[in-house]
Amino acid sequence: MAVDYDLIVIGGGSGGLVVAAASALLKAKVALIEKDKLGGDCLWSGCVPSKSLIEASRLAYQIKHSQRFGIYTEATEINFTQAMGYVQEVIATIEPNDSPERFRGFGVEVIFGSGRFIDRGTFEVNGQKLTARAFVIATGSRPAIPPIEGLKEVGFLTNEQVFSLTERPPSLAIIGAGPIGCELGQAFYRLGTEVTLISSRDQLLPKEEPEASAVVETQFIKEGIKIIKNNRVEKVERVDGKKKVWVGNIPLMVDEILVAAGRSPNLETLNLEAAGVTHNSKGINVNQKLQTTNPKIYACGDVLGGYQFTHVASYQASIVIPNALFLPLKKVDYRVIPWATFTDPELARVGLTEAEARKKYNDVDVLKQEFADIDRAQAEGSPQGFAKFIIRSDGEILGAHIVGSSAAELIHEVVLAMSHKLKISALRGIHIYPTLSEVNSKAALLLTKEKYDKNKTLQNLLKTLFNFLRKL
Structure with a gap:
């Protein structure tokens, strides 16, 4: 039976873009479906803005402590609005690499809209029913929001909103001490915000070697970042214009709350049951060839859970491309997967x-x-x-x-x-x-x-x- 495309890619983040571009350059007929903007979390609310903000904060810290090199400056003035403007400038500079026009130039048909599977071989978007020889799900992930009493009512930030701030919050409580919490916590502190980092475990960056994590923690304490470990936020209230965060029985008054407590896969709207694709709360189930339980549907990137890094999504995309277009022969090998946390x-x-x-x-x-x-x-x-x-x-x-x-x-x-x-x-x-x-x-x-x-x-x-x- 004739199909509309050789490959339909669902999701325009790092993994999806690599699959779409490379497949089109191999002369496959490719459709790329994205509900929002191409570039995904990495460009708009992840790697690019966070590393830009970290660089601004690093310079602020170096200038503040330049006297140890015999260099003296007047009191450092930090214009937070300009620092955030720099972040947006970097995003705008890189964004053309992920623009719809560029991918259409490769021969990819870019379709904007939120769609769903209606059976094992058909994806519906904007009222159109599209078929393909193979599909790739690369819809990424979003911040996981813990069920804390009063949190939604009082309001909070995640990495999806924090880079849109134009005014520096005087004080910030960060729920979660993984890479996002630690990186942004140190960056905001160095830019003048009073920061309290809240960890439910006894170690910051719990996936790392304890003695390596301890070096980072020592630096945080030296700088003045407050750290609360082995404790959870029980509830949040609004009191006199501020946010009262109850960490166990300890009340903490702050101006803003940043939630950095893990990620959840973006799966809910895809109707995966109709496609015969099994999944759990962590992500889609795939084999070593990155095939789902429907052999003509593949998945890559954050939507799998596991290694949620841009470079891993790109690696997984390199496995998916030949498997989906030709024969499913290549297997993933996670023996050598590097990653880094860009604290100082x-x-x-x-x-x-x-x-x-x-x-x-x-x-x-x-x-x-x-x-x-x-x-x-x-x-x-x-x-x-x-x-x-x-x-x-x-x-x-x-x-x-x-x-x-x-x-x-x-x-x-x-x-x-x-x-x-x-x-x-x-x-x-x-x-x-x-x-x-x-x-x-x-x-x-x-x-x-x-x-x-x-x-x-x-x-x-x-x-x-x-x-x-x-x-x-």
């Missing part, structure tokens, strides 16, 4: 944590190199943090965790090594001095030192050899 200091990781590795292997070793021993870190005045490698006895890299200046850049050397199954000895190669990248090479050298320290036979042999040479 930055925190980046790839692979297993130490605890995960010890559960899986019985020959785990840990190498840890402090930034304090890296000359460039000292020169830049950023000696806090470390690089931690989890390896096996033969040098296989199981995971790496870097917390410190430029950690998000430094992790990529490790990603390359792990991707090609290189041993940690590969990182001992020449590194320019003085650079922060020496943290990787020095960590790798620790294994050589450890092996030498344990090899008493070699030490005695060398001692005998040098005694003999001295007598010649």
Whole structure:
């Protein structure tokens, strides 16, 4: 039976855009359906605006503390409206890359509207019934809102509204201490807002190595950010024009509330039951080929739950494209998935944590190199943090965790090594001095030192050899 398209992509975020553009360039007939704006969370309320705001706050912090370098300035004045204007300028600069016109230029038919499946092979949008050889669901996710008494009535912000602020809130309570909460908490504090970070757990950034997270927490406390751990917000009230947040039995008066308590997949309007696609509260169920329970429907990006990062959505898109257009042969491999949290200091990781590795292997070793021993870190005045490698006895890299200046850049050397199954000895190669990248090479050298320290036979042999040479 003839169909309208080779591929229908539902959702114009990072994953959907990659699938649509690449498929069209391969001469497939592609329709891209988006209910709002192309670019998704990353462009409008995620990566792009948050990193722009973080950069503004970083500069504010550096200027405020420049006296340690012998540079004195008058009292730093922060124009919050202009800082937010800069964020919007960056979005406007990048937006043409995700514009409908650009994708139509690739040959993609861009359709704006909210649609739904009406059966296993038909998607309806704007009253049109569209069929295709294959479908890709890439509808992304949205902020999860916890069921807190009074929260909706009093009002709150999420990452979807916070970058539209034009006036700085004098005080801000942040519910959630994951990457979004920590990044925005530090950024707002550095721009002049009094910030209280509320975590339901005993660790900020709970997916990270505890000792790496602790470095970030220490910096937060040093700067003056208030942290409440092991507690939850029970209710919210409005009192005398302010918002009263009850953290357990502790009342907290603030001007604004930012909810950063996780993400929920955007699935409700798709009528997935009619399409034979199963899912749960975390996302759509897929196999290793990213097929749903309907083999002609694929999914990628945040809508799967799991790794909710733009770079992972793009990777998943690269798996979906050949599988959906030709034959479903490619499988995902999540062995080497890096990510970073752009606090100061930055925190980046790839692979297993130490605890995960010890559960899986019985020959785990840990190498840890402090930034304090890296000359460039000292020169830049950023000696806090470390690089931690989890390896096996033969040098296989199981995971790496870097917390410190430029950690998000430094992790990529490790990603390359792990991707090609290189041993940690590969990182001992020449590194320019003085650079922060020496943290990787020095960590790798620790294994050589450890092996030498344990090899008493070699030490005695060398001692005998040098005694003999001295007598010649």
